[in-house]
Each structure stands twice: as C-alpha cells, then as structure tokens.
Amino acid sequence: MSRSPKDLEGAHRKLSRRALLLGGLQLGFVGGLAARMRYLQIDQADQFRLLAEENRINIRLLAPARGEIFDRNGRTLAHNSPSYRIILVPEDAGDVEQVIAKLSELIPLPPEDIERARTEISRNRPFLPITLADQLNWEDISKVAVNAPALPGITPEVGLTRIYPQLDDFAHVVGYVGPVSDYDLSKLEAPDPILRIPRFQIGKVGFEAKREDTLRGTAGAKRIEVNAGGRVMRELDRKEGQAGADMQLAVDADLQNYAQARLGGESAAVVVMDCENGDLRAIASAPSFDPNQFVRGISVADYRMLTEDPYRPLANKTVQGTYPPGSTFKMVASLAALEEGLIGPEDTVYCPGHLEVSGRKFHCWKRGGHGHVDLNTSLKQSCDVYYYDLAIKVGIDKISAMAKRLGLGIRHDLPMSAVASGLAPNREWKSRVKGQDWLVGDTVNASIGQGFMLASPLQLAVMTARLATGRDLSPRLIKSIDGVEQPSGAGEMLGLNENNLRMIRRGMYSVSNDRRGTGYRSRIIAEGMRMAGKSGTSQVRNITAAERAAGVISNKDLPWERRDHALYVCFAPFDDPKFAISVIVEHGGGGSKAAAPIARDVMLQALYNGTPPLEAYPKGDRSRIKAQQERLERERLKRAENPDSDRA
Template identity: 60%
Template sequence: MRRTQKDTEDSARTITRRGLMMGGAMTAMVAALGVRMRYLQVDQAEEFKLLAEENRVNIRLIPPMRGLIQDRNGKLIAGNEQNYRVVITREDAGDVDLVLHRLAGLIPMTAEELDSTLEEVKRNSAFVPVIVKDRLSWQDFSKVAINAPALPGVVPEVGLSRIYPRGYDFAHVVGYVGAVSQKDLDELENPDPVLRLPKFQIGKIGTERWMEGVLRGTAGTKKIEVNAVGRVMRELERQEGTPGGDIRLTIDADLQNFAQARLGEESAAVVVMDVTNGDLLCCASAPSFNPNLFVRGISHSDYASLTGNDHRPLANKTVSGAYPPGSTFKMVTALAALEAGAIDVGYRVRCPGYLEFGGRRFHCHSRGGHGQVGLTQSLEKSCDVFYYDVAQKVGIDKMAEMGRKLGLGVRHELPMSAITDGIMPDRAWKQERYKQDWRIGDTINASIGQGYVLASPLQLAVMTARIASGRSVSPRLVRMIDGKEQPVAEAAPLGIEERFLQAMRQGMYDVINSERGTARGSRVVEPTMVFAGKTGTSQVRNITAAERARGVISNDQLPWNRRDHALFVGYAPYDNPRYAVSVVVEHGGGGSTAAAPIARDVILAALAGGRPPLSAYPSAQRGRIETMLEELPLRDPETGALEDSDQA
C-alpha cells in the first residue's frame, strides 16, 4: 500500500519529536555528569586527595628512648644499650624453614627458638617483620650482614634495650622492664598507643614501674608509603619523639654495693637513712638476682631456681618484709609510758627473770634476772621484765599511738613494689581482725615487739631516725627528676619531750658503749663516729615450759628456718646524728652477734664515704676486720663490674 503525502509528513514530525526528546535527555545526562565531575574533581578534590593519601601513606610510632636512672652522685644504675638483632619477613624469605636453618648455622639458636620463630612468622602477615634473635654479639651480627645474599628476607637491625650495669645491687630498688602484657593494658583506662607496639617494654616492678610515666617518654612518628597490600615502600617523613626523663635516686651506689656485699649469703636486709632529710642512702636486700635476665627473657630453669630458693631472692625484704621487731621495739613502749605519765625517767623495776600474770610466766631473756633495773639500764641490758611491767601501766592503745608516731604500722609511700604497712595493733585492730577482745597477755607480748607487732626494716629505720632527730622525718627515694631537685619539706617536731628522747638515746648509747651493753662487741672507738643502737631478737617458734625446764635449745642447734630473727637499729654520730640504720637477718640467731656487726660496718661506710676506717674499730678487732673487708666482693666504682665473678 502506497504511503500518502500526509502519512509521510506525520512520520517525519514523529521522528523529529523523538529525536528532540532523546537529544534533550542525552544533553541533560551529559550536563549532570559534567556537574558531578566538577563536584568530585573541584569541590571535593581535597577530601578525595586526603582519602587517597591515607590509603597510600601510613603513620607509624617510633618508640621513645627510655630515661636513665642514676644514683645520688650520677652513677648509672639503669641505662640503654645498642641491641643487635635479626628480623625475618616471610614474603621476602620464600622458604622460611630453609632460611632459618641457614641462619642457625651462623648464629647460636636453640631448637626451641627456631620453633617459636616459625610459629610467630606463620601467625603474622607475610609482610610483617618478626624478630628472630636479639642481643647478638657484634661478631654474630657481622656474620649475618656478610651472608645477607644467602639469607633472603633476613635483615640485621640495631635498636636500644634496657641494661642494668649494677644489676644485683639495685634489683629490688630499681626493678626491671619487660614486654607489655594484656594484663598491663587492662589495668590502664586509656593505654598509650605506644604500648601496643610489638615487644615494647615497660617497668614491671620497683622504680621502673612506679616512675613509668616519667621514664617512658613520648613516642615519635614516621610517615611511610605502602603499596596496595600494605608493604612498606619508603619512608616519607620522620618526627622524633621526646626521650623519657632521667631520674636520680637518693641511694649511694657505692654504699649500696658495700651493704649488699656485707650481707653476703644471708637472707637479710639493711636500710640506711639520712636523719636530717629522709634520704635513703641504702636499701639492700639479700640474696639478690640479676634483673638483666628478665629483660632478655628469663629461662624456666633460672626462674625456678629463684622461686625455689628458701632465702627468697625475689623479695625486697627492706620494704615488703614484715618481722616481729623484738627488743628494738622497747623504745616505743618506754616513750609511750613516759608521754602518758605512767612512769618517769627515774622509774625502776625488779627483774627476777620472769613476770607472773594470770597463772602464766613471761620470761626475761636472762634466766637469772637483772635485779633492780632503771630506764636506761633496761635498754642497755635489754631487760624484758621492765617492759612487761611498764606495758601494763600504759596499755596497748597508747603504745600503738606512739608506734605510729614513730613510723610503725604506717605505709611509707615510695616508688618501690610491695611496700608493707606492717602491723601496729591496738584493741580496735584485734576486734576488727579477729573479732576478739584484747588481753593483757597481748599487751605484755607487744611490749617487747612480739605477738601481733610487725615492722619492716624501712619502718625500723624511720623509727630510729625520728628518735635520733626528734622530728617526723619521712623516707625519700627520688632526689632529682630531669635535673630538677625534688623539694623536701622540713620535718615537724615529734611533739615528744626532749628529756624523754634523750633518755632513749642514752640507753641506746649504753647498749653499745657500756661494759654490760648487749652490743658492746660492735662499738666504735673513733670519737667522731660514736655509735648508739639497740639489739633485737624475735622468736619464730614457741618455747614450751618443758623445754625451758630442761634448757632452751640454742639457735645453732636448730634447723635454719626455726632460728630466731636477728635485728639491730642504730644511729651515728651519737652527739650529732646524721645516719640511722636498721638490719634484719632472717633466722640469724641473736641481734648482737648477727645484725649489730653488719650495722656497724655499713654505717661506718656511710660516715666515711667509702671503706670503713680501721681506726674506728677496737684495736683487738682490726686484724679480723681488715681481712673481712679485703675479701668482700665489691664492684668497680666506675663500671659497676664485679671482679672475678660472672655476676657483673
């Protein structure tokens, strides 16, 4: 059928209309695309550039250099050393087993270390470097570097690691660092991001832990370019962090070394405190351990040898050890009675060798008794009966009040771990702890530092310093932070009558310097260094009536762990007190024989600023003392190295 002219014209008009509609639609789409492209390329250019940059550039943290710890004179106690280590990256190594076995042929590696490294390599992403071995010697490090072509994926690196050049001497005070654990992170509300770095180390115990905020410093940052799979291509920018602050302690490294050596193989502790400002010059606990082992990763056998040792080398006995103070507590009982008006300085008691109360005998250490005894004589001879009598007059609450005034039963805040409060009991304490009433027998036992009373060597040193100075001096361990001297507030007066304190000092002088003093064997003959103190012996077992009847078994006939603790507290010089000292020798027997000689040697070293002068000892003792001093394993004053020993 032929199309008419009209049909042709209608069809043309329809096509033209459709073309216009399609053209309009296409124009609108092009316009919309143009607007969108302009929006993305111009208006949003900076935002998309930033997103692209974030995908291409990563920011990583740079661990800060840890601050140094020094003694009061600037000698290094804890520092940082170069750590030569080797890392491996799985994607570059190819056959990791083969590469590691080649590496083991160059440097010492155990089968356990190889297995551990393989597990860690498999656990991490292929491009993440894994530490294979650290603390390599320069020779081993060089071997790896020279053989690098045969060790694909293996890279020798140089970093920093903590080191304790005087480790054994300061293990308990300074502590050590270790890798951050999940427990460490859980204890913090907002953990520093640097703590999440692999193998980053923080303080675990001691000053390293409690001054972590000062020592750690602030992490730096570096910008690195990575490819699509996260592999590092190059470093673009670096901003170094802030090193940790340096800390200077009050401890004298040489005195600490001398005290540690003097304690020898004993399970013991010694504290030396400046009575004028509270500076702790010495806090030695024996036996000690090598903190460098913990930094490097202590072996199971080494750790087992420490935990299995009955002398407890891991415990800081100076602040965490709580012991019955024995007769070193008698000054507390006496001062409480004097202050309460229960007795005066002229008070006297007859000692027949025991006191009977409630059908029970409380014995004096002198079986035959001391006869008539006055206040200063009761300290000189350490008469127990005098204090049994006095305690009944004053009561436990006044004794506890005086004990706390002198620093017992009080936690002294220091940057050290496991500081004990000790126990300074009273009526309320026993009711709260045991739901029992306090008894007179409890007071009698407490009067001579037995029963419930417990004190640390630190607390005993504080007590002695306060008696010697008449002021409420408090212990201090940190002297300077980043070169800034830490302020010391002047200690307030104790509020105890001077004549009462002087009576205590006279009694302590007689303990060492009178003919019948319990510690006469430890006297000092140098006039400028005259020593005053008090011996103490605390029982760790009950002595039955039957044993007393047939004769008390001497300490040297008992197993070590059933012997009495030996204690001594003292200060010097007597007429111008400068230093207070306390010594506890666990299961040492008698305070006069085991603890007092150590206290004398250490306080003489403090006064002399070095080796105790032989002229300070009685002439009859000088030959023995000279031999003993020469045989002490002292460390080099500059390097801290222990000569002729593998403990350096």
C-alpha cells in the same frame, strides 16, 4: 550502478544532517563526561583526597628513649643501650624453614625462640615482620648483615634495651623492665598505643614499674608512604617523641654496693637513712639477682632457681618483709611511758627472770633475771620484765599510737614494689580484724616487739631516725627528676619531750658503748663518731613450757628456718646524728651477734664515705675487719671484670 545527481544531493544532505545530529549527541556525551569529572574532582575532591591520604600514609609510632636512672653521685643504675634484633618478613623469605636453618648456622638461636617465631608466623599475616632473635651483640649482627644476600626476608634492626650496670645491687630498688605482655595490656582500660610497638619495654617491678609514667616518655611518630602492597616507599616526616625523665635516686651506689656485699650470703636486709632529709642512702636486700636476666628473658631453670631458693632472692626484704621487731621496739614502749609520765629514769623494776601476768608466766630472755633495773639498764641489757611491767601500766593503745608516730605500722609511700605497712596493733584492730578482745598478755608480748607487732626494716630505720632527731622524717628515694630536686623528707618536729628522747638515746648509747651493753662488741671507738643502737632478737616459734623445762635449745642447734631473726637498729654520730640504720638477718640468731656487726660496718662506710680508718673499730676487731675489707674489695674487682659469672 547509475545514480542520479539529485539522489546523491539528497543523500549528502541526509548525511550532513545525521552527521550533525551524531556530532551533537557526541558533544552532549562529552559534556556529561566533563560534568562527571567536575563532580568527582571539584565537588567530591576533599573526600577523595582524604581517601587517597589514607591509602598511602601509614603512621608508625617511635618508641621514646626511657628515662635513665642514676644514684645520688651520678653513677648509672639503669640506662639504654642499642640492641640489635633480627626481623623476618615471612612473605619475603619464601622458604621460612630454610632461612631459619641458615640463620642458626650463623648465630645461636635458642630452640624456644624458633618455636615462638614459628607460632607467630602461623598466626600473623605473611607481610608482617616478626622478631626472630633479640638482644644480639654487634658481632652477631654483623655476621647476619654480611650474609644478607643469602638470607631473604631477614633484616637486622636496632632498638634500645635496658641495661642495669649495677647488676644485683639494685635489683630490688630499681627493679627491671620487660616486653609488654597481653596481661599488662588487659590490666589497662585504654592502653597507650605505644605499648603496641613490638618488643616495647615497660617497668615490671620496683621503681621501674612504679614510676613507669615518668620514665616512659611520650611516643613520637613517623608518617610513611606505603604502596598498595604495604611496602614502605619513603618517610614523609617524623616527630620525635619526648624521652622519659631522668631520675636521680637518693641512694649512694658505693654504699649500696658495700651493703649488699657485706650481707653476703645471708638472707638479710639493711636500710641506711639520712637523718637530715630522710634520703635512703642504701636499701639492700640479700640475696639478690641480676635484673638483666629478666630483660633478656630469663630461662625457666634460672627462674625456678630464684623462686625455689628458701632465702627468697626475689623478695625485697627492706620494704616488703615484715618481722616482729623484737627488742628494737623497746624504745617505743619506754618513750610512750615517759611521755605519759608513768615512769621516771630512776624508777626501777625488779626482774626475777619472769613476770606472772593473769596466771601466765612471761619470761625474760635472761633466765636468772636482771635484778633491779632502771630505764637505762633496761635498754642496755634489754631486760624484758621491765617492759612487761611498763606496758601493763601504759596500755597498748598508747604504745600503738607512739609506734605510729615513730613510723611503724604505717605505710611509707615509696616508689617500690609491695611496700608493706607492717602492724602496730591496738584494741580496735584486734576486735575488728580478729573479732577478739585485747588481752593483757597481748600487751605484754607487744611491749617487747613480739606477738602481733610487725615492722619492715625500712620502718625500723625510720623509727630510729625519728628517735635520733625528734623530727617527723620520712624516707625519700627520688632525689631529683630531670634535675628538679624533689621535696626533702625532713619533717616538722614530732613534738616529743626532748628530755625523754635524750633518755632513750642515752640508753641506746649505753647499748653500744657500755661494757655491759648488748651491742658493745660492735661499737665504734672513733671519738665524734660514737654510735647508739639497740639489738633485737625476734622469735619465730613459741617456746613451750616443756621445752623450757628441758632447757631452751640454742639457735645453732635448730634448723635454719626456725632460728630467731636477728635485728639491730642504730644511729651515729651520737652527738649529731647523720645516719640511721636498721639491719635484719633472717633466722640469724641473736641480734647483737648477727646483726650488730653488719650495722656497725655499714655505718662506718657511710660515716667515712667508703673509707673508714681501722682506728674506728675496736682493737680486737681490726685484723678481722682488715681481712674482710680486702676480701670484699677482691670480690668487687672480680665482679667488675666478669659481671656475668656472678650469679649465672
């Protein structure tokens, strides 16, 4: 087509004009883009940077190492040991069932664990790891690691678990830990986020539970970079947590070990208290159990065995169990009377075998009676009628007050589970709690530690230590925390008349060392180590008049649960008391027979630091003691070799 140059000239100018117009529009748009970029990158940079950090950074808590627990000599009672567990990420595993099947060919997987894992898998999102097996040993974990290529989604992980090397011996003192349960969390108002770490262990019972705050430590944290899929790319930094405080208990593991063994198969408890500072050298309750079972996760059958055992292995009888103190209470009653000046050492009471109080007959344990009885004889031979008479003179309120001064009926604050406060009743208590008036018969019963009177073995040990020293000793369980010595339990003087105390102590000395004393057979004959004690036998049933007429049935003919409790309290050496001990053998029969030998044996162990010479025992006992020591030693060795066979 032909066209004129003029037209073309015009067209070119138009094109240039429009090109510049379009270029201008484009520049304007570019300016808009730059402005938008500036807005996002400069004005809103902080906000987006924050979002970016949130995008990529996850914070994972690091469990702190739990504080370890030692005895007074540095023997380990509880420590942490690496434990291996197997983690499964369902998303990575693909066919979960197949992986589990393969894994169970390699290592033992209990069916209930698999079941639990299955429910967790169905509940959680597929990229969240779940624990398939816990508490594995090195051998099992190596097997898994070697076969890792065949096990997609499976990773071995190392954590810390609690180990109680002393097995049964400290189950009641130290207690045990376990994984945090939903119930634990529900009890707390604002649970520490650390508790949400999977499989985090917290104290469940005993010292572990009571001093949880000190033992736990504080969580550390690591910041990790994750990608959009939640996969961990790298660790950015980590702040280690603060490990829990190490605790040293006042308990002597060797003595505890001996005491536990000495109690043997009885349902019994023994408390050894240091008379100088209140340290609890041993605090043993039998039968016991292996706390490691609970850490691992106890089987239903094993747990049922523990709960259905009539000897109640789970109960800590030393502080939880309260019993009528029986005749071991007589020191309290007589001291109350002495302090009131109502009796003198030479005053006698005639014991015909019973005392009639407001028309009711109260019997002495000795049917024929003790004849004329003074204070010393009343303790030595444990005459009941003497105390019936004395208690009526003194009155229950004075006796109750004295009991409390000596540590009965009040709660001693120890970091252990369910520490009982016992009961030292008075008029006010009965009218408040029972809504009844106090009867003189109640006083008579209380005078020999029966009726409403209740005390734990711990309280009886405290009572004995206070009588032995005249000081307001209080029990101490924690010797030091992270090397810092804790306040001693050596209290002020109680302000009791020293002469009166001396008379009580002499009476207790006679119990153990006088040929006619109830504890004579379980005495210590080494000079300078002589022991002072008091037996007690507390009834758990009422003896009816009919029964009495037919002749009281002796303990050994009764079913176990109706037999009397046997008690014994003692301190030694008499001249310079070092240890106070209380022993109770539930339904053990007579205190002098069942409890006194245990108390004496434990006392000698304590006095001679684990190696008492045979010469300290009465001649007649030596061969039996020798055999017993050898037997205990054998058992100890066997246990040390094969810790699990003990109480599986």
